[in-house]
Amino acid sequence: MTITPHTIREALALPPGGDPARRLPKDVLAEHGAAHAADRKLIDKAIERLDWWATLSPTTIGVAAAADDDRPVPAIQLLALTARAEPTQRLLTIIHRAIPVPIILLTALPGGAGTRVSFAPLRRAERIGDKMVVERLVVAPDCTDAAEPATAAFIASLAVPALPRLNLRLLYDGLVERAEALEIARLTGQPFRLVDDPAARREALARYREAEAAWLAARAAAKREKALAKQIALGAEVRQLRSQVDEILQQLED
Structure with missing residues (x-):
């Protein structure tokens, strides 16, 4: 069975209810994420649509905000991208940079080829205190086959109630750790596993x-x-x- 963004959303086991999904205009990305004209062309060429799906916040999932001065996480946004062309790392960075809080980005690959899950921890810009910048982009290996053991274990590990719940930054770090664990499982051929360090x-x-x-x-x-x-x-x-x-x-x- 091919994995879709909806597969990952269901695996997150978010509380029922909430606001309905809504489409985000490309202008938002161009205004807040594009650094130059080439970025705006990339947005137009590679994105079919971008949808907001959910907000993970103290109100919606019962996990406290992280009030760190350099890396605050008041909320986490869940977005779904339908890609018209291969989503490059540059495109993913533009999207993560355009939103001022960390996001879980679920990208439907062209031709129904599977789903690419990405994360990007943010930090405050050094010279612009109210601006957040991407600290690093973390892209999990493409999820294509739900029967593949490492992929299945990765998806099963994403349930929000089972993630670290002290605050939203630690919860997001837990998701990043799982993406890295999937990459290592693919590289080594070993089972998907989390580690103490x-x-x-x-x-x-x-x-x-x-x-x-x-x-x-x-x-x-x-x-x-x-x-x-x-x-x-x-x-x-x-x-x-x-x-x-x-x-x-x-x-x-x-």
């Missing part, structure tokens, strides 16, 4: 991405190189970087 695993995941990018760049350079001596040197570098990638991957499996 998600920050350490996040750091290892960042090192893996950096090492993999360096390995891919070195491998591409080696394929382009014509001089034999440089090919040999680059080949040695490729092997060394591959060893680093495998070492970090082993750490992620533990």
Whole structure:
């Protein structure tokens, strides 16, 4: 069964009721999320529609707001994006940046190919106190097959009543942790699982991405190189970087 944004919404197990869903105009994204004309063109080209589905707040789910000076979370918004074209990381960042509170963005991929779930913790801008900026974009691997074990476990872990409930920031962090856990499960082939120290695993995941990018760049350079001596040197570098990638991957499996 193909996973849709509605599948994820049901998995969140939000309280019944609430305001009806409503469509958000693209002008909102262009005004608050687009940095230049290319962003506005991307919004027009890639977005079929964007809908607001729900607000997670102290009133709606009974979890206190987070009043942190740098990273306040008064509410979390649930939005559904219908993508007309492949939703790039740039497009997802624009959407997350346009809303002044953290959002859970459920993107229906073109052609009914599944759903992409993304998150973006926010912090106050250093020079503009009332402006929130994206601290980092976290995109879970695409959810396409509900029967795939790691995907099924990820979806089952999203129920809001089972997430950290001390405050909304910790609840949102719990969702981010689950997205990262799904990525690691896909990378390692291991079962989906949460860990006691998600920050350490996040750091290892960042090192893996950096090492993999360096390995891919070195491998591409080696394929382009014509001089034999440089090919040999680059080949040695490729092997060394591959060893680093495998070492970090082993750490992620533990």
